[in-house]
Amino acid sequence: MASNHLYLVDGSGYIFRAYHRLPPLTNRHGVPAGAVYGFTTMLWKLVNDLHKADGPTHLAVILDASSRTFRNEMYDGYKANRPPPPEDLIPQFPLIRVATRAFSVPCIETEGLEADDIIACYVEAAQAAGWATTIVSSDKDLMQLVRPGVDMLDTMANKRIGREEVIEKWGVPPEQLGDVLALMGDSVDNVPGVPGIGPKTAAQLIQQYGDVETVLASVEEIRKPKLKQSLIDHAANARMSRELVRLKCDAPLPEPLDDLALKGLPPEPLRAFLEDQGFKSLLLKVDGGGNDYRPPAAALPPVTAPATARPAAPEAAEQPAFDHAAYETVVTEEALDRWIAAAIAAGAVAVDTETDDIDCIRAELVGISLSVDPGRACYIPIGHRGDGLLSEVPPQLPRALVLERLRTVLEHPGVLKIGQNLKYDLIMFRRNGIDVAPYDDTMLLSYDLDAGLRGHGMDELSVAHFGHAPIAFKDVCGTGKSQISFDKVQLDRATAYAAEDADVTLRLWRKLKPRLAREEATRVYELVDRPLVPVVAEMEMAGIRVDREELARLSGEFATRIAVLEGEIHALAGGPFTIGSPKQLGEVLFDRLGLKGGRKGKSGVYSTDVNEMERLAEDGVEIATKVLDWRQLSKLKSTYTDALQAQINPASGRVHTSFSLAVAQTGRLSSTDPNLQNIPIRTDIGRRIRDAFVADKGYVLLSADYSQIELRLAAHMADVPQLKAAFADGQDIHALTAQELFGEVNRDTRGRAKTINFSILYGISAFGLAGRLGVDRAEAQAMINRYFDRFPGIRDYIAETLTAVRDKGYVTTLFGRKTHLPGIRSAKQGERQAAERQAINAPIQGTSADIIKRAMARMGPALNAAGLEQVRMLLQVHDELVFELPPEDVDAASAVIRAVMAGAAEPAVRLSVPLGVEIGTGQSWGAAH
DNA sequence: TGGTTCACG
DNA sequence: GACGTACGTGAACCAG
Numbered sequence: 036m037a038s039n040h041l042y043l044v045d046g047s048g049y050i051f052r053a054y055h056r057l058p059p060l061t062n063r064h065g066v067p068a069g070a071v072y073g074f075t076t077m078l079w080k081l082v083n084d085l086h087k088a089d090g091p092t093h094l095a096v097i098l099d100a101s102s103r104t105f106r107n108e109m110y111d112g113y114k115a116n117r118p119p120p121p122e123d124l125i126p127q128f129p130l131i132r133v134a135t136r137a138f139s140v141p142c143i144e145t146e147g148l149e150a151d152d153i154i155a156c157y158v159e160a161a162q163a164a165g166w167a168t169t170i171v172s173s174d175k176d177l178m179q180l181v182r183p184g185v186d187m188l189d190t191m192a193n194k195r196i197g198r199e200e201v202i203e204k205w206g207v208p209p210e211q212l213g214d215v216l217a218l219m220g221d222s223v224d225n226v227p228g229v230p231g232i233g234p235k236t237a238a239q240l241i242q243q244y245g246d247v248e249t250v251l252a253s254v255e256e257i258r259k260p261k262l263k264q265s266l267i268d269h270a271a272n273a274r275m276s277r278e279l280v281r282l283k284c285d286a287p288l289p290e291p292l293d294d295l296a297l298k299g300l301p302p303e304p305l306r307a308f309l310e311d312q313g314f315k316s317l318l319l320k321v322d323g324g325g326n327d328y329r330p331p332a333a334a335l336p337p338v339t340a341p342a343t344a345r346p347a348a349p350e351a352a353e354q355p356a357f358d359h360a361a362y363e364t365v366v367t368e369e370a371l372d373r374w375i376a377a378a379i380a381a382g383a384v385a386v387d388t389e390t391d392d393i394d395c396i397r398a399e400l401v402g403i404s405l406s407v408d409p410g411r412a413c414y415i416p417i418g419h420r421g422d423g424l425l426s427e428v429p430p431q432l433p434r435a436l437v438l439e440r441l442r443t444v445l446e447h448p449g450v451l452k453i454g455q456n457l458k459y460d461l462i463m464f465r466r467n468g469i470d471v472a473p474y475d476d477t478m479l480l481s482y483d484l485d486a487g488l489r490g491h492g493m494d495e496l497s498v499a500h501f502g503h504a505p506i507a508f509k510d511v512c513g514t515g516k517s518q519i520s521f522d523k524v525q526l527d528r529a530t531a532y533a534a535e536d537a538d539v540t541l542r543l544w545r546k547l548k549p550r551l552a553r554e555e556a557t558r559v560y561e562l563v564d565r566p567l568v569p570v571v572a573e574m575e576m577a578g579i580r581v582d583r584e585e586l587a588r589l590s591g592e593f594a595t596r597i598a599v600l601e602g603e604i605h606a607l608a609g610g611p612f613t614i615g616s617p618k619q620l621g622e623v624l625f626d627r628l629g630l631k632g633g634r635k636g637k638s639g640v641y642s643t644d645v646n647e648m649e650r651l652a653e654d655g656v657e658i659a660t661k662v663l664d665w666r667q668l669s670k671l672k673s674t675y676t677d678a679l680q681a682q683i684n685p686a687s688g689r690v691h692t693s694f695s696l697a698v699a700q701t702g703r704l705s706s707t708d709p710n711l712q713n714i715p716i717r718t719d720i721g722r723r724i725r726d727a728f729v730a731d732k733g734y735v736l737l738s739a740d741y742s743q744i745e746l747r748l749a750a751h752m753a754d755v756p757q758l759k760a761a762f763a764d765g766q767d768i769h770a771l772t773a774q775e776l777f778g779e780v781n782r783d784t785r786g787r788a789k790t791i792n793f794s795i796l797y798g799i800s801a802f803g804l805a806g807r808l809g810v811d812r813a814e815a816q817a818m819i820n821r822y823f824d825r826f827p828g829i830r831d832y833i834a835e836t837l838t839a840v841r842d843k844g845y846v847t848t849l850f851g852r853k854t855h856l857p858g859i860r861s862a863k864q865g866e867r868q869a870a871e872r873q874a875i876n877a878p879i880q881g882t883s884a885d886i887i888k889r890a891m892a893r894m895g896p897a898l899n900a901a902g903l904e905q906v907r908m909l910l911q912v913h914d915e916l917v918f919e920l921p922p923e924d925v926d927a928a929s930a931v932i933r934a935v936m937a938g939a940a941e942p943a944v945r946l947s948v949p950l951g952v953e954i955g956t957g958q959s960w961g962a963a964h
Numbered sequence: 965t966g967g968t969t970c971a972c973g
Numbered sequence: 974g975a976c977g978t979a980c981g982t983g984a985a986c987c988a989g
């Protein structure tokens with residue numbers, strides 16, 4: 036039949052393009068479906084063109100079946116550079132197949148072949164049968180197939196692509212396009228091509244010589260020396276590239292041509308699909324039978340409409356109430372499999388783990404909860420033991436069985452796992468051999484949207500977004516002495532608590548995820564925070580070794596010295612008292628001994644802080660000196676040498692901190708249990724504690740820190756030419772400032788300049804600076820004025836930042852991280868001024884945090900690519916990373932670490948100052964500095 | 965639980 | 974003229 040016309044839809048190509056062109060919408064289930072929606076409207080339109088002139092009589096959707104194909108056999112690097120698809124596109128892949136089936140259109144994919152190759156095979160077959168063919172795609176590789184009777188259709192641009200259009204775009208006809216593409220290469224697919232040759236040069240060469248082989252054979256004729264040399268050097272790559280871009284058109288057809296016949300719209304399956312997805316405008320067309328195609332954007336389901344646009348947000352109206360009785364306790368294989376199937380069908384599932392300990396390094400899994408729809412959640416107990424008195428061990432599915440079944444979902448690339456503080460759950464699953472991916476974290480979503488407005492714990496988020504307080508942990512497990520671990524909680528209580536957490540998490544995701552793009556937080560979430568989760572999880576699991584004996588020795592030594600000091604202090608005071616009590620100490624010093632000092636603070640107690648004590652000590656007050664020593668030693672002993680010994684994990688013999696990803700207002704990490712970001716270093720005695728942090732046997736520690744990163748960023752952000760030039764030349768920045776401010780550089784002026792430089796980062800005040808420098812306010816103000824005159828960029832930066840924050844209520848880092856500062860509109864002057872100082876500091880401190888986070892996320896892959904698999908990243912201390920590695924890897928690892936850290940802003944942000952990195956190594960952390 | 969102090973960047 | 978006084982953290986301790 037001469038009138039047959041086959042349409043081949045490049046499904047994979049289509050959804051990638053649709054994803055980037057359409058807004059990030061979600062379907063009725065809260066699963067991202069913007070690309071699916073675009074795809075569905077496109078199919079609808081194609082199918083409606085049945086039997087129109089040039090419309091399809093036969094139609095198939097072609098998909099990529101797997102990532103490895105025959106091209107990988109040819110060239111291992113093929114598509115190796117390709118980044119993984121965006122998280123919210125992943126759940127849409129399976130939906131594409133469902134949509135296609137709903138139209139009763141064949142969906143074709145073949146293992147080992149790319150969609151392009153399958154399309155090429157069908158083009159050949161259709162040509163042989165005398166059919167016309169249209170390829171629905173705008174992919175440049177597919178343009179090679181254009182010929183009489185074969186054209187392409189770009190549905191987004193609504194444009195036909197024939198031979199003329201190919202020549203116009205590429206300068207060569209379709210049959211020569213493969214040679215042009217081979218010379219150009221393709222950085223996305225990692226087709227190497229020939230360096231220095233882009234589309235223009237490639238077209239010119241092919242126009243002149245006809246194909247790649249002839250170009251290579253005629254290389255002596257080429258005039259441009261660089262081009263000639265590049266062709267000689269990369270001839271092998273050119274030949275391989277030619278083969279990589281050649282489409283394979285001789286594979287057997289997965290479905291015979293005749294089976295692709297289009298039968299028209301089958302309303303029922305399609306109707307079911309559209310209803311399920313909530314694509315209401317298309318549903319209306321199915322019912323009305325009309326085919327009045329309109330662009331998709333206006334016609335979307337209300338699920339993701341901005342909450343601010345409609346006071347009664349549809350999503351809120353649709354929210355079922357929280358109902359603990361509706362949650363299911365899963366204790367049969369049938370139920371488990373049913374939930375797993377539901378998760379896969381939904382493409383997104385909220386997951387939460389329950390354990391017997393808040394420390395996820397020590398904890399054992401007790402149960403897992405899942406939610407796939409608001410109000411629909413389950414709890415799968417696997418480690419409940421009863422309380423040993425009143426309750427027996429409840430019947431549960433075997434732990435190993437549950438974990439193996441759950442693995443299919445947790446590792447399923449098509450199912451998005453949603454967690455609240457997912458780092459915890461990631462560690463629990465990793466310790467059970469399961470790698471969770473892909474994932475989203477509602478805590479981080481909230482952090483990247485609302486930092487400064489609220490905390491990001493689940494209970495607080497649930498109250499803020501749903502007005503619902505979930506069951507509190509302490510209501511289930513109690514608190515203090517009578518607290519029980521979760522494995523002793525009765526199953527019905529456990530289910531209500533755990534399933535509710537998963538339910539809340541899913542609802543939070545549906546509420547927060549769509550805000551990301553609207554509020555321009557996608558960049559910081561995707562480029563900075565989300566990638567960090569598994570990286571930090573690895574660091575926490577790695578831990579760091581500490582020398583217990585050394586700590587114990589220090590504790591003993593400190594105890595002796597503290598006891599001696601205590602005796603001396605009591606003697607000087609004329610009687611025993613509690614030195615650690617600021618109240619008692621103040622009374623002893625200022626009332627009993629009559630030393631001068633004033634009341635301070637709302638509570639009416641004397642201030643006895645370092646400044647006050649040092650003032651006294653300088654006046655020769657002996658007791659003050661001894662109190663200062665006593666305090667330092669007490670602090671070191673109680674906070675470090677004693678506490679750290681207790682924190683050593685018996686199983687690993689190491690200390691495993693927990694890094695909080697969503698606490699600091701500025702984007703920094705923080706460290707708890709124990710805090711390893713405040714280990715002493717500033718005093719000699721304190722530094723001895725750092726020496727107790729040691730490398731494992733056969734390893735060394737390496738410390739890499741950014742030098743003056745915040746000042747460098749300030750120089751960049753405020754655009755200060757002298758400071759930028761000084762950093763570029765590696766000059767002493769405080770000396771330069773001293774020269775600018777005081778006209779001469781010596782110890783004193785350099786020290787003052789350093790203080791002023793730092794005060795700028797913190798949002799300077801004359802009073803504060805005066806206090807630090809020991810000068811009067813007028814003098815401090817004069818220095819500030821002089822600083823602004825020498826570096827007017829700083830004054831402008833501060834002025835612009837304050838204008839912006841008063842207008843918007845937040846400030847941003849170079850990567851777009853927001854810190855909200857509601858205090859900027861406070862009626863209280865003090866609060867306003869505090870917010871102003873934060874506004875000056877947060878973009879600088881936050882950009883620094885963004886940069887080191889990016890370095891951390893890239894470090895693992897970079898080290899692996901260099902064959903340095905034994906190098907482990909252990910700690911982050913704001914501008915420093917600590918690694919443990921075999922001594923023979925030090926040189927190679929240093930180079931990689933330095934390169935990754937120095938280049939961490941790029942390419943998203945280009946800095947006008949270099950980032951300096953200082954590296955040291957040693958057996959201990961102290962020695963590595 | 966809040967206030968104070970002090971360890972770090 | 975009064976106000977409050979440098980940014981960001983976490984832990985230990987005391988006292989109520």
